[in-house]
Amino acid sequence: MANISNEDIKTIRTNANIIDIISDYIPLTKRGKNFLGVCPFHEDHSPSMSVSEDKQIYKCFSCGAAGNVFTFVENYEQVPFYEAVSIVANKIGMKFSTNDKEVRKNNPHKIDYEIMSLALKFYQNNLKTELGAKARQYLAERHIDSEAINEFCIGLSLDKPDSLYTFLINKNYDLKKLTDLGLINVSKSSVYDIFTKRIIFPLWDKNGEVVGFSARVYRGEKDVSKYMNSKETIIFKKGETLYNYHNAKEHIKKEKSVIIVEGFMDAIRLSVNGVKNVIALQGTALTKEQVDLIKKLRVKVILALDNDNAGEMATINNGKMLEEQGIEVFVVRISGEKDPDEYILKNGIDAFLENLKNPPSYFDFNIAYLKKNKNLNNSNDLAEYINEVLKKISESDDEILKALTIKKLAQEYDLSLDLLNKKLTTFKKEEQKVKPQKKIVFKKEKKPYNKTADEILYFMMNDKKYVEMYLKKLGCFNDEIHRSIANEIVYYCDKYKSITLADFITYINDNELKDEVMKIVNSSVIAELNENILEDYFKTINKLMIKDKINELKEKMKIELDDAKKIKIAEKIQELKKGSVE
Template sequence: MGLSNITTEKVKERVDIEEVVNDYVSLKKKGQNLWACCPFHNEKSPSFSVSPAKQIYKCFGCGAAGDALKFVMDIEGIGFNEAIKHLAQKYGIEIEEEKAATPEEVQAYNERESLYIVQGFAKDHFSKNLLDSEEGKSVGLSYFKERGFNLSTIEKFDLGYAMDSWDHLHHAANKAGHSDDILLKGGLILQKEGDPSRKYDRFRGRVVFTIHNLAGKPIAFGARILTNDKKQPKYINSPETAIYHKSDVLYGIYQAKQAIRSQDNCYLVEGYTDVISMHLSGIENVVASSGTSLTENQIKLIKRFTDNVTVLYDGDAAGIKASLRGIDMLLEGGLNVKAVVFPEGDDPDSYSRKVGSEAFQQYLHDHARDFIAFKIELYAEEAAHDPIKRADTVRQVVQSVAKIPDPITRSVYVKESARLLKMDEDIVLAELNKILLKGQKDAYFKEKQQAPPPPDAGAPFEDFLPEQKSKWSSADVLAKQEREMMRLLVTYGFEKVSDDLHVCEYLIQETGDVSFGTPIYQKLFVEYKRALKKGVLPDADYFIKLDDEEIKGEVINMISQRHEMSDNWEQKHMIYTNRESDDLSKTTFNEILRLKRRVLEKMVDETMEKIRSAEEQNKLEEVTEFQMVLISLNGSLKEINKQLGTVKSR
């Protein structure tokens, strides 16, 4: 169960964060770093930064941060050992087992691994049924061949067949050593109500479509009935499990991700067979929502690979109108959206088989419309002679335009909408502004109703506005200053402020009488001094390589910068900007003074509170004593402010 230190170290030495992250999102270079929209939260413009030089990532929107290993753990929702194994497989590193894990770790790991294993077993079982059994070949394989699916396509998508038997899979799985408990948790068998001893297969007498995760592992199944039995649903799907959440998955994403990235476009269809038929037509950048309503997480999954989506609709106007909410969600997710409508009665699967690959591809090219033209055409006929419906069409179009987060793109679509609707641009713009204003008001009142979050001790001072800082308590401000002190120590501790004095030595000497009130900074300070005792001058890389995730995450937050000074700025414009590293002795001295000032301010607040309490209890001697302490503290504050050139500290 446990991994050897050798395996872990080999993975850490070999792993490259750019290669790892690029498997999940499309990175674009800007300055020294690589940027993308964050895969961990929904955002409109890129705030997710990857530093190849430091081998770390940082999202300035949601705060997610870490190294390549942490990224895999979070994106895949797996533990440390699983992440090491995942990366070891990616880089072809042999996995060596070593120490035993705790019982809790073993149980959690085994259950998840067992689910992957049993789904893999079921995939192989269904495939064997399809290709080797008489029933599978005569029923399932015949169905796939009628649709033009060849053996290579069947293998590519792991298609299969579930025998028309109550317990064919159940019996085979038990025989192979898989327990009923894991088969139930994996959604492969069901238990009869009122009789726990009676268990039977979920999928029976159906062709089976395997659903893969982004890494290509089987995680669930969809199964289609081939008879006209009205009492049974056409499709049955796996339930949600520990490894399968349908709102996070798109059918075909594993087979499509490279093509989506290279084509910079994703075709979005409805069903399993639509995806496979398009692959047969030579179009691989296609995924399906598998009959479910499109979700935010599915949109985020697409956006990892491209900003462009083309939605393919069956030729059914009523059905299209019912699913238009999906286009608005795609727009809101920051994607550029086009749509293609097939002739009435056709879908991507039937039309591709009807006209052939070349004509199908040409149809997609010729009939792709941006969402504005698509919406207008959809409502054009019924709105042609009805002023009320025409006005409603205008509102429908403008409401979609309002979903676009980028103001420049929004402005372009206002002009295009006015042109296609044959209306004055000012009228379209006025309607748009009305919608946007209402959205802003709703957001404002929603924000007012929510309690403001406490200041983030992990964010730098410059990220906060003056009105935000004014609401902080002295304890909050002290935590921020403690962070600044530790950031300086981690970033420049190994530099020298003089010929024989390092920054870390100077800081530690001067702060010897100050203790850190924030646990993480005290912990980091202790770890720093421990390294010094071992004869190591630690830098940021030293802490990132520690196994302590709390320290690692904090240090990554400290050293990540959202904005970079352009390399050509000073040379091109002859404008020189002072940096804190230009004069480390002055920077260090000022930070020490600021920390001491924040400590004194906190002591002043505490002393004033004691004075108020003593006055309420009429303890005049204590009031006098605390007043003398307050005078002393204010005197020290005044002296520090004088050295810092500050009239008022807060």
């Protein structure tokens, strides 16, 4: 399919029952007219998500998530819109697939992606030519075979300092764009490629778009740094990407776990050895954005970072960040070699897999880590250690884990359970003291005008006849947001001759308006739509709009100096007041 039209999308949406599609992801139970399920978009403890078969939408009463079948898949699978459409189409047996171009079509950075993807093809091609013989030999020595080269799209930047530049400029791309993307540099005397004489490893964003490169020397050059990475650009934010995320996603879901390593070579090494559920940090510290990406995978995490102090510290810190998000974390610490790549090269994949069998939990690793640099035969060190362990336990919510750890401590160091428990309570108290009081957030009370306008728009999104009523009886809102949404609805009805909420959600492109529409869908209180209720809303909003107008005129009157004009305003107010009583 060359192009997906709005009609195609509508057909897919109409044929896919939202109950069936969402049931593939979370269990739903029927409650009255609707279905209920545990919301996957926040930490839900009771079923807060309601799915309407009637309207083909879902909404969560707790976190405000709302939308149609496509938004659900987009958010659950963390895929772009067109991919969500394709997933839904496949689920209902409609043959339909998106290619890269289609996914990019709606993206404001499509040119940037296009250039990066062309640059990658250029690099990949170089490696296959005669000029790439030495680089291929280097890779072969590192046990990166042609299959791995293809899988990870490894390429080569040439010796000639302007070969990529010539290639791209001949395709009529703007030089400024090429420098902004970190591919080309311009100096006083020349224009040259950023990467030369290096093996090129592409870096992808979470959707699988090439956004940057990491480039490695391969001919033993001494006076340059081993790796060179793309600078941050409009599409490349280092802290928001995880190497191999897009490739590994499916495998991670299948294995129900993700292995996190530091460098991309570790990820490639594991992957070519058949361990595909692996992603790399490209550094040591996790960012908040990366933690969010990992959280969305909803699987347990195995941290397998480098065998050095930095790797150990990173294991402690990253593990803490992940656990705080409710993610189950396990730790693998290799010994002997410096990272999983070298470990596997030297000891083989089976030795590495042995480490993956029953790895210690992050909690156990952390407790063991507290022993480091302490001589537990020394009473002071031992007391410090036990206090630190108790403090750690006091932070955990897991009562069973607490009891087991206390018991282990008591046995190991011949201490009374009573004493340990007593000590633990003091930590708990301290912790409560420092813990800031949870703020109680009240739902923002909407102003009567906004509330009424929201409900009117909700009616309009559900049926063309309500749009016609709006045009006849109201025609306009006082504020811009409601007016813009109303205009979109009217335009949509004109174009498609009918409207349903589920289709309209897909149609709205503007992000700000989409958010507003979702809020309206989520907060609507109407169980049943009928004309009488809408009539009432029109009356209410008319009154409110007149009241607004009167207040505005009163303000005007206050500052008006000309008496004649003042009287005119007063008359106008009287007139409006009369109108509002009727």
